[in-house]
Structures are given as C-alpha cells and as structure tokens.
Amino acid sequence: MKFKVGDKVRVRQWKAMKREFGVDGSNRIEIPCFYFVPEMAKYCGKSVTIDSVVIDESYTTCYKIVEDNGVFSWTDDMFEDYVFEYGDRIEVSNDGNCWQERIYVGYIDGDNSPYLCVIGGEEHSFYSGKNFDSCQWSYARPIQKKHTIIIDGKEIEISEESYKKLKESLLK
Secondary structure, three states, X not given: OOOOOOOEEEEOOHHHHHHHHOEOOOOOEEEOOEEEOHHHXXXXXXXXXXXXXXXXXXXXXXXXXXXXXXXXXXXXXXXEEEOOOOOOEEEXXXXXXXXXXXXXXXXXXXXXXXXXXXXXXXXXXXHOOOOOOXXXXXXXXXXXXXXXXXXXXXXXXXXXHHHHHHHHHHHO
C-alpha cells in the first residue's frame, strides 16, 4: 500500500498511461489487474483525495477517491504520487533509499525520472527569481518528520513511523 486515507495524489495523464500500458479494443488502458476506462479520463491531471484503501481477495491494493464518490477502483499506477506545488520543499531519491531535500518545480508524466527539482546550491537563485539549474529524480515524497532518541548516551535518528510504534509500546 503506497497511499493512505487522506493523501492527496494527482491522476496521471491518459497519454502517458496509454504509452506505458497500451489500450484494448474497448479503448481501456490495461493496467495490471485493473482497467483505466475512458470515463475516468476526466480526472486526469487533477488532484484527488484517497477516501479508502481496499485489498481484494488476490491481495491487490486499490483505492477509492472522494471526487468520484468511490465509483471507480484506482491503483498506484494511475497516480503521479503525491501532489506537490511549485516551490514546495520535498524529499527526492533516485534509488528509493537515499533521500535528499529539494525544491519541487515540476513533473514530467511518463518519464522514468519525472520529478523536476532545483539543484542543491541553487536555492538562492530560485527564491530571488533568477534563473536556476534543475535536475530530475525518480522518487519523491513529503519531507519525513525525523525524531532523535538517545540510547546509552548515543543519539539515534528514527523515522516518524518508528517513533509512533515506540511511543505506542511505551504507553501500554
């Protein structure tokens, strides 16, 4: 499960999904385990809100969205990931493991590295309205909250998820 209830995501463009997955004789895009039907195209490029997460009998995750009142089933491949606005500070990565904080400037749907961000060291140019260099990234996410705990005098940084689990176990 990539997204949770309440996440804002953007629906991918029809042409990008068609190019990646192809269409069948009924003009449906054949996404693994699901179809993106022409009636869903009106949401392409739009920001939508995850309303519920459904895992079917074959353990395939799909989502229902607020904007269509739960009519269609949506999958990870139908979304651009999180919705970012121009100038948002986000975390980006090319391998999904090593993350760097950057300024978001755009998205290139259908590209292997679709997230366009200001290159490190160019933030001043961006904020002052001057020309700046940018770079593309494969993965992006909102900035993750980090927590520091101290064990035996040593500071250790842990993720928000680990912090919540630790806090739950201590409060039991």
